[in-house]
Amino acid sequence: MGNMSDLGDFLRNCRAGRTPEEVGLDTxxxxxxxxxxxxxxxEVAQLAGVSVDYYTRLEQGRHSTPSESVVEALARALRLDDxxxxxxxxxxxxxxxxxxxxxxxxxxxxxxxxxxxxxxxHPALLLGRRTDVLASNPLATALxxxxxxxxxxxxxxxxxxxxxPLARERFPDWAQVAADAVGTLRLEAGRRPADxxxxxxxxxxxxxxxxxxAAWDGHRVHARTHGTKRMTHPEVGPITLQFEALTxxxxxxxxxxxxxxxxxxxxxxxxxLLALSLGVADAAAEAPxxxxxxxxxxxxxxxxxxxxxx
Numbered sequence: 228m229g230n231m232s233d234l235g236d237f238l239r240n241c242r243a244g245r246t247p248e249e250v251g252l253d254t255x256x257x258x259x260x261x262x263x264x265x266x267x268x269x270e271v272a273q274l275a276g277v278s279v280d281y282y283t284r285l286e287q288g289r290h291s292t293p294s295e296s297v298v299e300a301l302a303r304a305l306r307l308d309d310x311x312x313x314x315x316x317x318x319x320x321x322x323x324x325x326x327x328x329x330x331x332x333x334x335x336x337x338x339x340x341x342x343x344x345x346x347x348x349h350p351a352l353l354l355g356r357r358t359d360v361l362a363s364n365p366l367a368t369a370l371x372x373x374x375x376x377x378x379x380x381x382x383x384x385x386x387x388x389x390x391x392p393l394a395r396e397r398f399p400d401w402a403q404v405a406a407d408a409v410g411t412l413r414l415e416a417g418r419r420p421a422d423x424x425x426x427x428x429x430x431x432x433x434x435x436x437x438x439x440x441a442a443w444d445g446h447r448v449h450a451r452t453h454g455t456k457r458m459t460h461p462e463v464g465p466i467t468l469q470f471e472a473l474t475x476x477x478x479x480x481x482x483x484x485x486x487x488x489x490x491x492x493x494x495x496x497x498x499x500l501l502a503l504s505l506g507v508a509d510a511a512a513e514a515p516x517x518x519x520x521x522x523x524x525x526x527x528x529x530x531x532x533x534x535x536x537x
Contacts, residue, residue, distance in 0.1 A: 349366070350369075359383050363515060
């Protein structure tokens with residue numbers, strides 16, 4: 228992934244996704260049909276206050292990194308949201324090639340493990356760089372998948388969503404969930420274009436998933452902040468959850484996702500039933516990293532005596 232070519236592709240996709248009306252331009256008063264989808268290059272250049280030739284070279288990847296003021300002008304001209312603006316800034320930065328030692332593997336602090344274990348009524352999932360799954364409490368494991376049973380290289384949320392048939396069963400609106408996951412990975416790629424593990428993941432998904440290829444080529448980005456997840460569990464049925472994404476202080480490349488069902492709702496009842504079936508009050512949070520205990524809790528009912536024996 229080269230930042231200059233990615234920058235040009237991103238600008239073209241943003242331009243194609245905007246209409247003259249959306250950016251405050253009048254349509255052709257003579258009613259002449261437009262020959263391009265979205266905005267013309269000269270329209271974006273006009274709105275951003277740069278020459279058409281300069282903007283054309285940016286789209287074609289023939290220009291060195293644009294200045295901060297030009298990047299901000301392009302973000303305003305294309306009406307980019309916060310996530311897309313941040314991605315544009317990342318793409319406009321020079322790529323810093325990694326030299327020397329590779330980044331250390333991410334580890335979950337013991338206090339964070341304890342916090343996940345204490346969230347017995349709330350599914351909680353900790354994601355790291357590249358959407359790698361670093362930890363999951365038992366309720367989240369039951370809802371998503373048993374990460375610790377997967378090989379270490381496959382413990383990645385985006386990879387699971389795109390390649391595991393179980394994910395299609397878990398999410399009724401799988402297509403949107405998959406598109407959001409790819410958009411999150413796109414955001415990550417803009418921040419870390421020289422990450423070899425990220426590039427390897429993108430390469431694998433490009434080869435194995437046509438849905439990934441289509442979404443990746445669309446250059447849409449998605450920031451995980453909060454939202455709704457609709458899921459279906461084979462034991463308890465449908466569950467609709469609200470989630471909040473919390474960046475950990477001191478570990479800004481680790482994000483904690485905490486899920487909650489509305490009190491008094493059918494989803495809340497189903498979530499409590501699932502928690503009771505797992506005996507999660509007696510369970511500890513699971514760290515799916517290489518150092519974790521390979522034993523995994525089962526998603527079946529266990530008696531109190533069985534739970535005490537573990």
